[in-house]
Amino acid sequence: RIIKQGDLIIKEGDEADAFYIIEKGTCVVKVKDAEFMSGGSSEHTNEEVEVDQLQAGKFFGELALINNKPRAASVYALTDASCAVLDVGAFERLLGPCVEIMKRNVSNYEDQLTKIFGKQLTIDDLRR
Numbered sequence: 001r002i003i004k005q006g007d008l009i010i011k012e013g014d015e016a017d018a019f020y021i022i023e024k025g026t027c028v029v030k031v032k033d034a035e036f037m038s039g040g041s042s043e044h045t046n047e048e049v050e051v052d053q054l055q056a057g058k059f060f061g062e063l064a065l066i067n068n069k070p071r072a073a074s075v076y077a078l079t080d081a082s083c084a085v086l087d088v089g090a091f092e093r094l095l096g097p098c099v100e101i102m103k104r105n106v107s108n109y110e111d112q113l114t115k116i117f118g119k120q121l122t123i124d125d126l127r128r
Helices: 061-067 088-117
Strands: 009-010 018-024 026-031 046-052 074-077 082-089
Touching: 009 018, 009 061, 061 074, 061 088
Parallel strands: none
Antiparallel strands: 009 074, 018 082, 026 046, 026 074
């Protein structure tokens, strides 16, 4: 799939429909600046905050598929990009045996959230 710079690829809160592998370009991962991230302060804006940038060879969209929950983040094309896309059925057929390995990445994502927001957060916190 060819994606233009600035295009939304997946949206936080949406149901999972596919898994993406970046073939070319850079994508940016963003989450909403929710009240729990701002420590309940009045500075809470509900605007999106960048949490990661992904280059060719990286992937995204797996969390919602392996956890069967809504998307935990939005992903945009930072540059023109192309992605290999696996729908739910293809993801389960091809990567089903690897799901346990992918689940190990959840702790890495949660560590990134802690570094960014300065407090311990889980992926489920993003969905509240």
